[in-house]
Amino acid sequence: MIIDAHTHIFSPAVIADRSRYTARDPFFDYLYSNPKARLVGAAELIAALDADGIDRAVIAGWAWQAQAMCVEQNTWLMQVARQYPTRVIALATVQPNAGDAAIRELRRCVEGGMIGLGEMNADGQGFDLTGENFMNLARAAVELRAPILLHTNEPVGHVYPGKGKLPLADIYALIKQLPALRLVLAHWGGGLPFYELMPEVRAAAQNVFYDTAASPLLYAPQIFRAVADLVGARKILFGTDFPLITYPKRQTEPGSALFLADVRAAGFTPAELAQILGANAQAVFHR
Numbered sequence: 001m002i003i004d005a006h007t008h009i010f011s012p013a014v015i016a017d018r019s020r021y022t023a024r025d026p027f028f029d030y031l032y033s034n035p036k037a038r039l040v041g042a043a044e045l046i047a048a049l050d051a052d053g054i055d056r057a058v059i060a061g062w063a064w065q066a067q068a069m070c071v072e073q074n075t076w077l078m079q080v081a082r083q084y085p086t087r088v089i090a091l092a093t094v095q096p097n098a099g100d101a102a103i104r105e106l107r108r109c110v111e112g113g114m115i116g117l118g119e120m121n122a123d124g125q126g127f128d129l130t131g132e133n134f135m136n137l138a139r140a141a142v143e144l145r146a147p148i149l150l151h152t153n154e155p156v157g158h159v160y161p162g163k164g165k166l167p168l169a170d171i172y173a174l175i176k177q178l179p180a181l182r183l184v185l186a187h188w189g190g191g192l193p194f195y196e197l198m199p200e201v202r203a204a205a206q207n208v209f210y211d212t213a214a215s216p217l218l219y220a221p222q223i224f225r226a227v228a229d230l231v232g233a234r235k236i237l238f239g240t241d242f243p244l245i246t247y248p249k250r251q252t253e254p255g256s257a258l259f260l261a262d263v264r265a266a267g268f269t270p271a272e273l274a275q276i277l278g279a280n281a282q283a284v285f286h287r
């Protein structure tokens with residue numbers, strides 16, 4: 001079972017009328033006002049999974065700032081999940097600052113068959129990861145046994161659109177307070193795996209996982225083996241950030257074949273590879 005644990009798709013409404021949505025959401029505008037920034041729908045994702053030999057995808061939409069736009073998208077993603085029950089695992093987004101309305105929406109989505117939240121984005125959506133609103137939402141997620149996929153950034157290195165400033169210290173504060181929360185930190189957790197060599201961080205991070213999304217744009221391929229040595233293969237989830245072009249020099253169309261080949265060539269044992277490519281995602285993204 002191969003699972004891409006990090007993909008983004010958009011509804012026909014967003015794809016057909018992108019400017020209506022860029023006008024309503026500054027962060028979406030920042031990343032998608034350029035018509036070259038790809039928006040793909042559900043059918044295109046399924047076709048790409050078929051072409052690349054990937055069984056399932058965790059589908060995240062977009063972390064909208066407005067709660068109403070999250071709700072609109074969640075409703076559509078629930079339909080997609082019903083349409084492709086064996087191919088997709090759907091995540092909802094909410095605006096934590098909406099307070100009780102965000103928690104009610106999480107509950108509605110979970111009852112509607114969605115698995116958890118993601119990709120949540122503290123910088124993009126403008127919420128405080130350690131503030132009361134997000135903490136209440138995260139507590140509700142624990143209660144519902146719903147995992148959260150969180151966008152994370154490297155605190156150093158090159159700047160790119162969408163690179164935020166969410167401090168690793170905030171993530172540590174969150175997991176210390178709520179160690180039961182199943183948390184997937186995107187993009188290798190911005191370097192947090194290194195700090196898991198500190199016993200107290202390791203202890204707090206028992207339910208923290210790391211995905212590989214966009215890795216070829218960020219890190220040398222040695223990162224795969226290095227993180228497995230730091231935190232263990234059981235904590236790594238293969239994820240691409242599809243339809244992001246992750247190999248701009250070798251790729252013109254979205255697809256994950258090159259990424260998959262790099263993971264397979266990263267020096268994992270067959271057992272580790274099975275965990276990273278699918279078993280870990282199956283264990284994390286369930287309720």
Ligand SMILES: [Zn+2]
Binds near residue numbers: 151
């Ligand atoms: Zn991300």
